[in-house]
Amino acid sequence: MSVCRVRSLALVGIDALPVDVEVDMGPGLPGFSVVGLPDAAVQEARERVRVAISNAGYRFPSKKVIVNLAPANLRKEGAAFDLPIALGVLAACGVVPPAALEGVAVAGELSLDGSLRGVRGALSLADGARRGGMGRLLVPAQSAPEAASIGGIEVYAAAGLEEAVGVLRGGGKPVRGEPFERAPEGAFGEDFEEVAGQEYAKRALEVSAAGGHNVLMSGPPGSGKTMLARRLPGILPPLTLEESIEVTKVHSAAGLANGGLIRRRPFRAPHHTVSAAGLAGGGPNPRPGEVSLAHHGVLFLDELPEFGRSALEVLRQPLEDGRVTISRVAGTVSYPARITLVCAMNPCPCGYAGDPRRGCRCTPGQIERYRGRISGPLLDRLDLFVEVPRLGGEELRAAGVAEPSWRIRERVEAARRVQTERQGVPNAALAGRRLREVCRLGPEAEALLVRAVDRMGLSGRAHDRVLRVARTVADLAGRAETGPEHLAEALNYRRPGALDR
Numbered sequence: 001m002s003v004c005r006v007r008s009l010a011l012v013g014i015d016a017l018p019v020d021v022e023v024d025m026g027p028g029l030p031g032f033s034v035v036g037l038p039d040a041a042v043q044e045a046r047e048r049v050r051v052a053i054s055n056a057g058y059r060f061p062s063k064k065v066i067v068n069l070a071p072a073n074l075r076k077e078g079a080a081f082d083l084p085i086a087l088g089v090l091a092a093c094g095v096v097p098p099a100a101l102e103g104v105a106v107a108g109e110l111s112l113d114g115s116l117r118g119v120r121g122a123l124s125l126a127d128g129a130r131r132g133g134m135g136r137l138l139v140p141a142q143s144a145p146e147a148a149s150i151g152g153i154e155v156y157a158a159a160g161l162e163e164a165v166g167v168l169r170g171g172g173k174p175v176r177g178e179p180f181e182r183a184p185e186g187a188f189g190e191d192f193e194e195v196a197g198q199e200y201a202k203r204a205l206e207v208s209a210a211g212g213h214n215v216l217m218s219g220p221p222g223s224g225k226t227m228l229a230r231r232l233p234g235i236l237p238p239l240t241l242e243e244s245i246e247v248t249k250v251h252s253a254a255g256l257a258n259g260g261l262i263r264r265r266p267f268r269a270p271h272h273t274v275s276a277a278g279l280a281g282g283g284p285n286p287r288p289g290e291v292s293l294a295h296h297g298v299l300f301l302d303e304l305p306e307f308g309r310s311a312l313e314v315l316r317q318p319l320e321d322g323r324v325t326i327s328r329v330a331g332t333v334s335y336p337a338r339i340t341l342v343c344a345m346n347p348c349p350c351g352y353a354g355d356p357r358r359g360c361r362c363t364p365g366q367i368e369r370y371r372g373r374i375s376g377p378l379l380d381r382l383d384l385f386v387e388v389p390r391l392g393g394e395e396l397r398a399a400g401v402a403e404p405s406w407r408i409r410e411r412v413e414a415a416r417r418v419q420t421e422r423q424g425v426p427n428a429a430l431a432g433r434r435l436r437e438v439c440r441l442g443p444e445a446e447a448l449l450v451r452a453v454d455r456m457g458l459s460g461r462a463h464d465r466v467l468r469v470a471r472t473v474a475d476l477a478g479r480a481e482t483g484p485e486h487l488a489e490a491l492n493y494r495r496p497g498a499l500d501r
Helices: 045-055 082-092 122-131 144-148 161-168 199-211 225-230 241-253 276-280 309-313 316-321 364-371 393-397 405-423 432-438 443-456 460-476 484-493
Strands: 004-012 015-026 031-035 064-070 104-106 136-140 154-158 215-218 298-301 323-328 331-336 340-345 384-387
Touching: 004 082, 004 122, 015 082, 015 122, 031 045, 045 082, 064 082, 082 104, 082 161, 104 122, 122 136, 122 144, 122 241, 136 144, 136 161, 144 154, 154 161, 199 215, 199 225, 199 340, 199 384, 199 405, 199 460, 199 484, 215 225, 225 298, 225 340, 241 331, 276 309, 316 323, 384 484, 405 432, 405 460, 432 460, 443 460, 443 484, 460 484
Parallel strands: 004 104, 031 064, 104 136, 136 154, 215 340, 215 384, 298 340
Antiparallel strands: 004 015, 015 064, 323 331
């Protein structure tokens, strides 16, 4: 009997690569072998497929069955190959017409009763099938809405093995993907209107949102640092369709998809006990870490000095490149990580250094060691240093005067539109020659920057970050040229006051 071939896909990072599931039945003692560099979950598919075929009402062949997953040099992981293996066996038995498998990609995990479970990375699988020239994709019903949301390919859903066979025989209709719409107003989260005072910090976060700049807030306990950070997503522009697809791919690869496109910008706030692998991603079969799960959104690190030094240092590459590359013996995986990093810290271990209302109990050595937990190279990759002081009674009791998030978001969206039309990316992503062209300064601003670089001891990286922030301030003001007043505000944000006392 000729070899029956079923097309499937293997998830590598957030990309799906084509895999041919080849099934051959021949003479010899009955057996069931899977070859082609499968992991343990794929090897276990032999038992799941055997029992699922029988419980779905079909007869498993009493012959020697060999399944090859090609190409053999690509490691196959997970249970998504259950369904293509089962359909290949049924095609070899004549239950499924081999011609029905042409142009169809298949993925799905089988239960012992023949029903299907959802798979990770359904959106990536649909994208990979579309790019591979396959016009149809057959997946479990739980994964179909997510897969169909990308468009450009017909997605069919099956609740079980018997239904999957029916789809291949000509039954079933394609699943319609929901049209992409902007997230509703109520989905933007907590509102800045609820935050009393702290106008300077709110302005800094507005600049951060408008240009995608990284922020470090420092201040005593209870001054509102966490409250401010959690409201930053509410003033960010809504995700575009392309951004939504990228975010959904990452979350789906991590097994965190919600069955459709993600429309809200991510906000991730890992605990300070997180490991380097948990933050950047990793493991024997690398999965996305917190920095990738925050792609196109906000990564909030509260109590920054309490994070492990090794965990913080892994942020250097993604803050510069917008990607995380994880290398293992089995291969190298790259995940996107274009984030806005927001950090919060106390000025000292007790939290009250510099507080005019409460004395600090820490010794100079304790303060120095506490602040020394954050490396200079990491600080150099931050754009805005914001002090968040303790509020007085009158400020805390003030009501009805704070600006709502929707109004700030309107200014942020206007600034982002200018940046998109001018250079296609937020100001934080500007680099090289394009940075010099977009952030060109007049004579007065040029002289101010030269003096500031020498007086403040700015590095080359910090110099570029000041230029980007100044350009964002100018965009918020609706100015085509970066003036000295815009540069002065950017330089003011560059002073890490709590770290310099």
